[in-house]
Amino acid sequence: MNLTTTTSRSTWRSIIDTPLVNALAAPHGIGRYLEVINPMWSLDKNRIPARVSAITSETDEAVSIELSPNGEWTHFQPGQFIQVFIEIDGRLQSRSYSISNSAFSKKPRITVKAHDDGFVSKYINTQLKVGDRISISPALGEFVLPAQIPSALLFIAAGSGITPMIAMLETLLEGKHSHPVTLLYYSRDTSTCIFRRRLEDLAKKHDNFSLILVFSSPSSTQELTGRFNQHHLLTALSSKNALSRETAAITLPLTYVCGPEVLIDTVTAEFKLLGHSDKLLSERFKAPSVTQNLGDASGNIAFSTSKQATSNDGRNLLDLAEDAGLNPQSGCRMGICHTCSCLKTSGSVRNMNTGEISHGEEHIRLCVSQALGDVTLSL
Template sequence: MVDLVNLVQTLTTPHPLDRYLELIRPMLTTRVMRAEIIHVRRSVLGSVTLTLRPTWQWTGHNPGQYVQIGVVIDGVRHTRCYSPVNAASRRDRHIQLTVKAHPEGLVSQYLYRNALPGMVVDLAPATGVFQLPEPRPDRILLVSGGSGITPVLSMLRTLAEEGYPGEVTFLHYAKSPEVQPHRPELAQIERTHKNFRVESRYTSYGSGYFDYDELERVAPWFADAQTFVCGPPGLMDAVRKIFEAEQLADRLHTEEFTLSVAPVEVGEAFGTVSFAASGVRAENDGAVLLEQAEAAGLTPEYGCRMGICFSCTAVRRTGCTRNVRTGETDSDPDQPIQLCINAPVGDVEIDI
């Protein structure tokens, strides 16, 4: 079959076979993976839940992983990362995504407003190290906030479908019940699984703060558990501080969907950025390399813009860059770096 596809690809040069097939039917592909939106639900203010039917190349996901979705907006293809919320063992192979429409989110706003059944999007294989381990631990604590609910909800649903016998606590933080997605599903899981505990906290009600006392209330056994956390920086920092103080950092697993930037030191923004492959040079303004490249008129590939998906990786030929998430600097020559989370420190040559 592979040899036949390669032969047809050769015969259809200069365009790949998929370029011709998509003119007939976008989901009819030989190599490129896509997905068709078959159901759209806008039951929660500010969020949309999409059910996708992927092409034959889809091999599934592990609970907690993410996928890249690509959409064309005003003639330009944009990709973003979203975590499936469905259990990993879904028999129909469909993927369910819940997308929160962030105020500055181009793709999330587009999907929230325009997604309809029949729309076809690009799809990349599931990836990411934030996932449930094998074998399953005896106790599991899941903590999420805002749109960070998506990967841990997939974990919870997977454990429920597996008939997981251990103790599970799911603690979620949201502004209000009206904006918390999947509340009926969470209530149903807790009703049907007596070893599962589901807790919600709402910041608008004054109950949106994570501390040691809260941790003791919802999971007094947390020191013996494996804990998985995804949410905004404030929540992530609060959880990390407690686990580090209790010397339990090795039992904490985290995923961040927002970019927490280390402060820029005075005097760091100097020198020139040279985009070697394009012959373009620009004065360093202190922004990350992806933003500086775009400001110089270049269009490097990117996905999440948060250091998650590695779509914007390019080789730094010379110079020093600072990781804006950690504050660490690196100046080893000819190293691949992520453009979206690295800013130049002085003169830098990057191969784009």
């Protein structure tokens, strides 16, 4: 029995995943029995088993993981991300990573940079092997290309913020998009510049693609160095497109930005200054946090279902719940995927993305919610 192709899966699903068969297989349903025979046969559409089919080192601190999911995987739009579920030391961990290959690729690939405090990203970089089985969600997110591709596009990225960008760039350029596309990409130096070879090859092959690598290393000989500023923006747009800097400032193209908070905040402020906030789409790979003096945090967090409680120390409620020994579902940990959504039955919280304060019974995303005094959660 082969459940790995879309056709055979849909045929088998119509035969075995029916109310009658599931009733006979109660209480677990037929999917659980199939998983016991072969984990890759899972019928779960939200946690799709996937084998690691290739691992490529991109830099000393980043690897690309090619995945071979079972036939429940459909496809993705370039710029989207997936949740990755990995069991590490007996505990299921979940993180979100952008897909980093073009929409013309048969298998999804993610690229993961090991962060100093990144438990899962370090595991992926050092422990994950070809042949390992993990699970992934369907592709998620709205940081994607518009249905009508505009006549010019600008991408601004730093560090691993390049991952959704390369998926969009390769899809556009392999798809014979012929209008100007510019990438302004920030990294420390050549050794930390993810996809440098691929980007340079794209720039060689496609006249309409303008690649501007910016390194912060003082030894760099690049024309532009340091952090993003208006000079970088206008230089990027005016050089290849033969525009004056004044014209470039007036005619900013649709722009995508992804990377650390400081980059997104600076680019957002610059676009606002130039009167073009409406042309900017951003994706943060770390949740921005409304900071609160942790010494000011007060109140207790009650978890009513598990009958646990902890005191509020000002961190987000997902961290507090995990530290209290609970295992709430989570994914992106930055307010995008809604996996950590939970009913709050009483108390007030601050949305750490927007600063907005809300009260009383409501569903909240634990990862971006900070308690203001006593809070009770159905957890």
